[in-house]
Amino acid sequence: MEAEILTQNLVKKYTEIRQHSVDICEPLEIEDYVVQPIIDVSPPKWHLGHTTWFFETFILIPNVPDYEVFDAQYNFVFNSYYETVGARVIRTDRGNLSRPSVSDVYQYRKYVDEKMQEFFQSNLMNDSIQSLMELGLNHEQQHQELLLTDIKYILGHNPLFPFYRKENSEQNKVKVQSEMISFPEGVYEIGFEGKGFCFDNELGRHKVYLNDFEISSQLVTNGEYLEFMRADGYSDFRHWQAEGWDWVKQNQAKSPLYWHFIDGKWMHYSLNGLREINPDEPLCHINFFEASAFASWKEMRLPTEAEWEVSSNHFDWGKRWEWTNSAYLPYPGFKKEAGAVGEYNGKFMVNQTVLRGASEATPKGHSRNTYRNFFPTNLQWQFTGIRLAK
Incomplete structure (x- = not known):
């Protein structure tokens, strides 16, 4: 039965x-x-x-x-x-x-x-x-x-900017003030534990030592990122890593993906079509280079994936995939399975950066605070955002 x-x-x-x-x-x-x-x-x-x-x-x-x-x-x-x-x-x-x-x-x-x-x-x-x-x-x-x-x-990228589904996703939300949440130095545990499904790259729960750190309770908003842009953030090499600065120059980057300056206003393409930027919405579609440069401009940094996981129960997450400052590497004791299944995650553990959380595109019931998403540092097309740490 x-x-x-x-x-x-x-x-x-x-x-x-x-x-x-x-x-x-x-x-x-x-x-x-x-x-x-x-x-x-x-x-x-x-x-x-x-x-x-x-x-x-x-x-x-x-x-x-x-x-x-x-x-x-x-x-x-x-x-x-x-x-x-x-x-x-x-x-x-x-x-x-x-x-x-x-x-x-x-x-x-x-x-x-x-x-x-x-x-x-x-x-x-x-x-x-x-x-x-x-x-x-x-x-x-x-x-x-x-x-x-x-x-x-x-x-x-269609010049007509067609909508995918015409829905009224704009909601009147009360702007929540961001604050820094403090965590003491110490030994913590990260990695999947318990019953239910997880991917093999989440397995191997293990201890990590962390120095004391602070992490923001809120994601960076469009309005905050606009301040960075207006302060010539894309033309100030001091905030960019060498590879990131090369990316800016090669792509003549000036804004996040899907942003367009039209008739004196910043617009962005959404699944509901072209809309004016809402300054209070969480920033979306930026790559690791942009996230890191913004953090530098704010005289802060991105959290490590261990810091993110340890602190994740103390803030709301799931609106954006959040860039961390961690390379995508195997946990202690990680082993690839035999055959084709072993190619699922392990073969990508090089030249990738970890993202944590989930996004508005993530299927229901398919997000965990141990989930290790990963992408190359130059990609913007995922629903990515920024949470600051120091």
Whole structure:
């Protein structure tokens, strides 16, 4: 009976998560599904196919006797970075895939979902497969966040600035005064602990020694960042790291991503279309270089990921992915799993910086204060913000 209930819950979760990916794409026009403006942005069609490929490749093919794949070429098309699984389309060429068509990809999803329902009704499920299922579902939720991020980039770089969904997301909020929260020096513990799902890079709860520090109760706002811009922050090399200053000069950077100075006003592209900047809203879409430069200008710094996790129960988080001053490195005792699953996180532990928290694009129930997001220092397209420390 207990096993039956677990299976029912898994079926429900699978169905809801898979449907949510489709719901995210519902407002799109067919033309929107295939656009890839930059290497970091994948076409929405590819996300839909890749998340389906995951279940076919890692659940159905190895575990269902005589399983018939939907299309043998799809492994080449929808494999993302798994060397173990074989050759694949390079990331820069995903936008060249006019075929398979959008309708083909939806047929692929339908086929795999039906085969997965049959699998759930079989007696083939075991603990190791269930663990892989949980990874697959969390993997799809990660791509749901990337879907929204990529859709915003695609539409936000269309000169017509089309809206994704027309909603009134503006709310009259009382501005909360920011204050610094103090923590004493000492030995603390970080890392995932307890029951439930987490990614392998969160495991290995361990002790860290921290000097006394202070961290802001609030995220940096658009208005605060405008002060930095008006103080010529983008033209003062003293606040920028060497690589960051190179980035500013090479890109002629003057503002966060999606900001446009139009008719004497700063506007920004949102999923609701082009709008005037709200000075009280948390800043969004800045890279590590910008976050670090702003902190320097304020004569402060970014928190380390350990400081962020230790203090996270004392402030509200979840509106923006928050840059930390920590390199993305393995926790003590980290080990890659065998096979393709071992490629999920461990292979990226170089030249990346940790972000903590979650954002407005993060799926419900998919945020933890131990979650270790990571991105290169130059990227702006994620829903990123700043929390200061000293």
